[in-house]
Amino acid sequence: MLRLIVVCALFSVGLVSCYKDVEIEQPISFSKPANFPEPHYNFQNNELTQQGFLLGRKLFYDPILSKDSSISCGSCHQQFVAFAHSGHRLSHGINNQFGIRNTPGIFNMAWNKNFMWDGGVNHIEVMPTAPITNPVEMGETMLNVVAKLNKSNEYKTQFKEVFGKDVIDDQQLLKSLAQFMGAMVSSDTKYDKYVRGESGGKLNEDETAGLKLFQQKCASCHSTDLFTDYSFRNNGLNQNFSGDNGRAHITQLAEDEGKFRVPSLRNVEVTAPFMHDGRFWRLEEVMKHYANGVQKSPTLDPLLIQPTDKLGIPLTDKEQQQIVAFLKTLTDHEFLDDKRFSE
Amino acid sequence: MKTNFLSIAAFAAILLTVTISSCKKDSMEGTGGVEYELEHYWASTAFALNTDYVTSETQTVKLSKFKYLVSNFRLVKADGSEYAVPESYFLVDASVASSAKIMLKEIPSADYTSMKYIVGVDSARNTAGAQTGALATTNDLYWSWNSGYIFMKAEGTSPQNSMGISYHIGGYSGANAAQKEITINFGGEKLTVRDGKEVVVHAKADVKTLFNGFDVSTTSMMHMPGAKALQLAGNYAQMFSFEHLHN
Numbered sequence: 256m257l258r259l260i261v262v263c264a265l266f267s268v269g270l271v272s273c274y275k276d277v278e279i280e281q282p283i284s285f286s287k288p289a290n291f292p293e294p295h296y297n298f299q300n301n302e303l304t305q306q307g308f309l310l311g312r313k314l315f316y317d318p319i320l321s322k323d324s325s326i327s328c329g330s331c332h333q334q335f336v337a338f339a340h341s342g343h344r345l346s347h348g349i350n351n352q353f354g355i356r357n358t359p360g361i362f363n364m365a366w367n368k369n370f371m372w373d374g375g376v377n378h379i380e381v382m383p384t385a386p387i388t389n390p391v392e393m394g395e396t397m398l399n400v401v402a403k404l405n406k407s408n409e410y411k412t413q414f415k416e417v418f419g420k421d422v423i424d425d426q427q428l429l430k431s432l433a434q435f436m437g438a439m440v441s442s443d444t445k446y447d448k449y450v451r452g453e454s455g456g457k458l459n460e461d462e463t464a465g466l467k468l469f470q471q472k473c474a475s476c477h478s479t480d481l482f483t484d485y486s487f488r489n490n491g492l493n494q495n496f497s498g499d500n501g502r503a504h505i506t507q508l509a510e511d512e513g514k515f516r517v518p519s520l521r522n523v524e525v526t527a528p529f530m531h532d533g534r535f536w537r538l539e540e541v542m543k544h545y546a547n548g549v550q551k552s553p554t555l556d557p558l559l560i561q562p563t564d565k566l567g568i569p570l571t572d573k574e575q576q577q578i579v580a581f582l583k584t585l586t587d588h589e590f591l592d593d594k595r596f597s598e
Numbered sequence: 599m600k601t602n603f604l605s606i607a608a609f610a611a612i613l614l615t616v617t618i619s620s621c622k623k624d625s626m627e628g629t630g631g632v633e634y635e636l637e638h639y640w641a642s643t644a645f646a647l648n649t650d651y652v653t654s655e656t657q658t659v660k661l662s663k664f665k666y667l668v669s670n671f672r673l674v675k676a677d678g679s680e681y682a683v684p685e686s687y688f689l690v691d692a693s694v695a696s697s698a699k700i701m702l703k704e705i706p707s708a709d710y711t712s713m714k715y716i717v718g719v720d721s722a723r724n725t726a727g728a729q730t731g732a733l734a735t736t737n738d739l740y741w742s743w744n745s746g747y748i749f750m751k752a753e754g755t756s757p758q759n760s761m762g763i764s765y766h767i768g769g770y771s772g773a774n775a776a777q778k779e780i781t782i783n784f785g786g787e788k789l790t791v792r793d794g795k796e797v798v799v800h801a802k803a804d805v806k807t808l809f810n811g812f813d814v815s816t817t818s819m820m821h822m823p824g825a826k827a828l829q830l831a832g833n834y835a836q837m838f839s840f841e842h843l844h845n
Contacts, residue, residue: 376742376743377746378726378727381740384742396736426728426729505744
């Protein structure tokens with residue numbers, strides 16, 4: 256009898272252990288959602304594997320990437336707000352230094368052809384070099400980060416499992432992070448289910464009205480189900496942009512002065528504050544800006560100049576409300592809670 | 599009588615073997631190595647870091663850092679046909695003596711009359727994501743905020759500029775493309791690459807040319823593609839010249 260009890264106990268323990276392992280690591284895979292265009296990055300020369308993805312995730316949350324080991328990617332890119340920075344207009348890096356631009360969210364990066372508010376980064380794999388080496392962010396050098404990783408037996412083992420080499424180099428580091436970030440797809444919002452005719456996709460009256468208004472008045476820039484055309488535009492935030500000239504910083508062209516990337520509007524319900532400098536705390540303020548806050552400058556987007564020469568987009572109070580209601584259907588709660596992307 | 603015959607036979611055999619092996623040595627089979635050895639000068643003086651030199655504008659510079667990327671090597675025959683050396687990307691660093699000896703491996707046996715390469719990195723590799731070797735981001739020749747390689751870095755001090763000088767020359771496409779094509783003509787000599795053999799091309803890299811027509815007093819930091827970068831690139835296009843071969 257005692258033997259039976261012991262055997263049952265051991266069996267149960269065994270079962271529980273197995274169950275825990277299976278529950279913690281769900282497999283990662285990448286596929287194009289039915290309502291999305293083709294991705295730009297398809298993990299060419301960087302095959303997405305479970306091990307590569309997990310290594311990238313570990314690195315994403317590891318402050319070892321920063322000079323004084325105080326800042327990780329996850330410090331400013333928080334999953335619960337779609338990897339933007341909750342409640343921060345600007346973010347602080349090492350030694351409490353601030354940057355000049357609002358932290359963007361991280362999702363659907365495989366569809367980006369370039370990155371950052373000014374498009375200065377041209378490939379997902381080299382994206383991390385920017386925050387890692389920016390003196391006001393992580394303040395490190397790529398050489399030193401790689402040296403630190405090579406001092407860790409745990410990292411050397413994990414990197415070797417993925418890349419088969421005895422020494423960790425920067426390409427391996429960057430590819431791992433690209434696997435993690437590239438695999439994070441946000442495409443299961445109420446809106447997506449509505450578009451794809453899946454259950455859970457019923458829009459209410461305001462949301463439906465908001466969608467129609469959005470398509471008429473916003474979708475020329477915030478286009479496709481990615482909710483951006485990835486272009487750089489001056490949306491009338493300032494009369495002059497001497498503080499931050501946006502895209503012109505990269506192209507050095509006068510015509511790009513004050514132009515910033517059209518951001519995806521997915522998850523905007525949680526990614527406040529808004530705009531490249533985080534000046535608007537609420538979606539209602541954004542609507543007010545477009546309705547009657549747009550400022551003139553030489554490179555103001557022509558789509559924001561009405562035939563009457565009035566600036567902005569004609570939006571009544573009711574219409575603004577309805578668009579905000581629609582925008583809230585773009586929140587992907589499954590993505591925000593997905594344990595595969597968590598620390 | 600027997601001995602004589604044997605001696606003659608032996609001699610003939612030896613002669614034949616020697617002839618055959620000589621023929622083999624002159625055959626255009628297999629591949630050999632080409633070592634491209636750069637000798638850095640300031641005009642006619644051997645160049646060293648942390649040393650004062652006078653530019654063509656009669657300004658003085660002392661460089662603490664001088665490094666650059668060269669790539670896309672091609673060996674050219676008399677008929678104009680080219681052999682492109684695959685994956686030929688190299689980092690030359692004045693503080694690393696061995697980096698000035700560039701090894702081009704597995705070059706098809708042939709007679710070559712010149713060599714071509716570019717200072718910088720071709721556009722395609724600037725947009726291809728994370729790379730390795732000379733193109734790793736750990737080599738301190740990469741712009742993270744405006745993705746792309748820094749083709750040449752010259753940093754140091756000058757009495758003509760109290761802020762110091764720091765020139766990072768790059769720009770990979772369009773109007774700002776700063777890659778420069780270099781042709782090292784062997785001046786009528788032939789580089790005879792043969793199976794299993796290593797030959798050497800000696801060239802001079804005159805660092806002084808970088809500063810030709812450039813006023814260091816008006817430019818301290820130059821860290822982006824653009825007009826100034828193009829001006830300096832126009833200079834490094836003139837930096838390299840043929841010295842001699844060792845076949």
